[in-house]
Amino acid sequence: xxxxxxxxxxxxxxxxxxxxxxxxxxxxxxxxxxxxxxxxxxxxxxxxxxxxxxxxxxxxxxxxxxxxxxxxxxxxxxxxxxxxxxxxxxxxx
Amino acid sequence: xxxxxxxxxxxxxxxxxxxxxxxxxxxxxxxxxxxxxxxxxxxxxxxxxxxxxxxxxxxxxxxxxxxxxxxxxxxxxxxxxxxxxxxxxxxxxxxxxxxxxxxxxxxxxxxxxxxxxxxxxxxxxxxxxxxxxxxxxxxxxxxxxxxxxxxxxxxxxxxxxxxxxxxxxxxxxxxxxxxxxxxxxxxxxxxxx
Numbered sequence: 001x002x003x004x005x006x007x008x009x010x011x012x013x014x015x016x017x018x019x020x021x022x023x024x025x026x027x028x029x030x031x032x033x034x035x036x037x038x039x040x041x042x043x044x045x046x047x048x049x050x051x052x053x054x055x056x057x058x059x060x061x062x063x064x065x066x067x068x069x070x071x072x073x074x075x076x077x078x079x080x081x082x083x084x085x086x087x088x089x090x091x092x093x
Numbered sequence: 094x095x096x097x098x099x100x101x102x103x104x105x106x107x108x109x110x111x112x113x114x115x116x117x118x119x120x121x122x123x124x125x126x127x128x129x130x131x132x133x134x135x136x137x138x139x140x141x142x143x144x145x146x147x148x149x150x151x152x153x154x155x156x157x158x159x160x161x162x163x164x165x166x167x168x169x170x171x172x173x174x175x176x177x178x179x180x181x182x183x184x185x186x187x188x189x190x191x192x193x194x195x196x197x198x199x200x201x202x203x204x205x206x207x208x209x210x211x212x213x214x215x216x217x218x219x220x221x222x223x224x225x226x227x228x229x230x231x232x233x234x235x236x237x238x239x240x241x242x243x244x245x246x247x248x249x250x251x252x253x254x255x256x257x258x259x260x261x262x263x264x265x266x267x268x269x270x271x272x273x274x275x276x277x278x279x280x281x282x283x284x285x286x
Contacts, residue, residue, distance in 0.1 A: 064112075
C-alpha cells in the first residue's frame with residue numbers, strides 16, 4: 001500500500017477524531033445556542049470530510065454529484081416546507 | 094472515421110455500472126434518513142422537554158460508538174487501498190477489522206438499549222423515545238446489512254477469490270461510509286443537542 005494513500009487516510013481520521021472531541025468540548029464549555037451552532041457546523045464538516053475523501057466524491061463526475069445532490073435538495077426543501085408546522089403547532093415530548 | 098470513433102467513445106459510460114448503481118441506491122437512502130431527521134428536528138424545535146428526555150441517554154456509550162464507527166470508516170478505506178494494490182491478505186485483515194468494529198458498535202448499542210429499557214424508557218414512553226428507537230434502530234439495521242456485506246467480502250478475500258471482484262470493496266465502502274455519515278448527524282441530534 002502506498003505511503004501517501006495511508007498517510008492521507010490517517011490524516012482524515014485524525015481530523016474526524018479531533019472534530020468529535022471539539023463538538024463534545026463545545027457542549028460543555030459554550031452557552032447552549034453557540035454550542036449547538038458549532039456542533040452542527042462540525043457535524044457538517046465531518047460528513048463532508050468522509051464524503052469527499054473516503055467516498056472519493058472529490059474525484060467523481062458530474063453524474064455522481066447529480067445523483068447525490070438531487071435527493072439532498074428534496075430533503076432541504078422538505079425541511080424548509082415543514083418550518084411553518086413547528087412555528088404554529090408546538091408539540092409535547 | 095475520426096468522428097465515428099469520437100461518437101462511439103462519447104456513448105461509452107464514463108462510470109462503472111456498479112458504482113453508479115451503488116450511488117443510486119444511496120440516493121434513495123438520503124430521503125429515507127433525511128425525512129426522519131427533518132421530522133425529528135421539526136418536532137423538537139416545536140416542542141418542549143426534549144432536551145430533558147435526552148439527558149437519560151448514555152452519552153459515554155454513544156461517544157465511544159462514534160469513535161468506533163469513524164475508525165471503521167478508516168479501516169474500510171485501508172481495505173480498499175489494499176484491494177487496489179491486489180494485496181488481498183491486507184484487504185482481508187482490514188475488512189475483518191471493519192466487521193469487528195461494526196459488531197462492537199452493535200454490541201455497545203444493544204447494551205445501551207438494555208440499560209434504557211431497564212430504566213423504563215420504551216418506544217412508547219414518549220415522542221422523543223419513539224424517535225430515538227426508530228432512528229437508531231433503522232440505523233442499526235443498516236449497520237447489520239453493512240456487516241454482512243463486509244463479512245462476505247472478508248471471506249472472499251481470505252479464500253483468495255476476491256481478485257476478480259476487487260471493485261466490490263469500494264462499493265461496500267461507499268455504503269459503509271454512508272451509514273457512518275448518518276451516525277455523524279444522529280449523534281449530535283440525540284446526545285448533544
